[in-house]
Amino acid sequence: MGSGIIIDGNLLRGNKGYASEVGHMTIDPEGEICSCGKRGCYETLIGPRAVIKRVKKLIAEEGRESTILQISDDASEAFNYDTVVDAARKKDKVALAALEDVGCNLGIAVSNLVNIFDPKMVILGGALNYAKDFIQPVVEKVVKANALQLCQEELVITNSLLDQDSSVMGVAGLVLENNLNGSSLQNRSNY
Numbered sequence: 001m002g003s004g005i006i007i008d009g010n011l012l013r014g015n016k017g018y019a020s021e022v023g024h025m026t027i028d029p030e031g032e033i034c035s036c037g038k039r040g041c042y043e044t045l046i047g048p049r050a051v052i053k054r055v056k057k058l059i060a061e062e063g064r065e066s067t068i069l070q071i072s073d074d075a076s077e078a079f080n081y082d083t084v085v086d087a088a089r090k091k092d093k094v095a096l097a098a099l100e101d102v103g104c105n106l107g108i109a110v111s112n113l114v115n116i117f118d119p120k121m122v123i124l125g126g127a128l129n130y131a132k133d134f135i136q137p138v139v140e141k142v143v144k145a146n147a148l149q150l151c152q153e154e155l156v157i158t159n160s161l162l163d164q165d166s167s168v169m170g171v172a173g174l175v176l177e178n179n180l181n182g183s184s185l186q187n188r189s190n191y
């Protein structure tokens with residue numbers, strides 16, 4: 001999970017250029033091993049891999065019925081993230097549940113960031129953009145329930161205009177700017 005924090009038009013870089021590694025904030029010290037080697041980072045709970053893992057758990061461990069395995073070419077576990085999102089569009093309950101769960105995790109992450117930075121705008125992007133119709137409403141709901149009221153009064157949560165391969169640009173961007181007018185708002189949406 002990448003992220004970028006933009007303050008008054010400038011990307012927050014930190015001392016050595018590694019600022020805003022939000023994906024590696026520890027959420028569960030006993031959790032799954034992350035790509036960084038630690039356990040329980042946000043990254044293990046958010047993103048396409050988390051969606052697929054959730055689907056497998058719902059089907060294999062909880063015995064939920066789903067069309068996902070029928071949709072995929074191989075009836076084993078050879079489905080991918082796009083398969084899950086496409087199934088959600090056809091109202092598959094397991095796919096919808098998995099996307100909602102991951103959307104909730106992202107919503108908690110965004111709520112924490114909103115409380116820290118009090119941003120004007122949060123831009124969701126990256127691979128989750130393919131499922132934005134499912135993810136964004138959940139994120140908005142969770143932020144409404146969890147972020148401090150004063151921090152969310154003028155907050156805008158939107159989606160990146162970049163396609164889903166833009167994950168290098170960040171799954172979540174925060175814009176903090178004192179004088180955000182209409183034109184700059186549009187420019188910022190291009191992140």
Ligand SMILES: [Zn+2]
Binds near residue numbers: 023024038041043
């Ligand atoms: Zn990590």
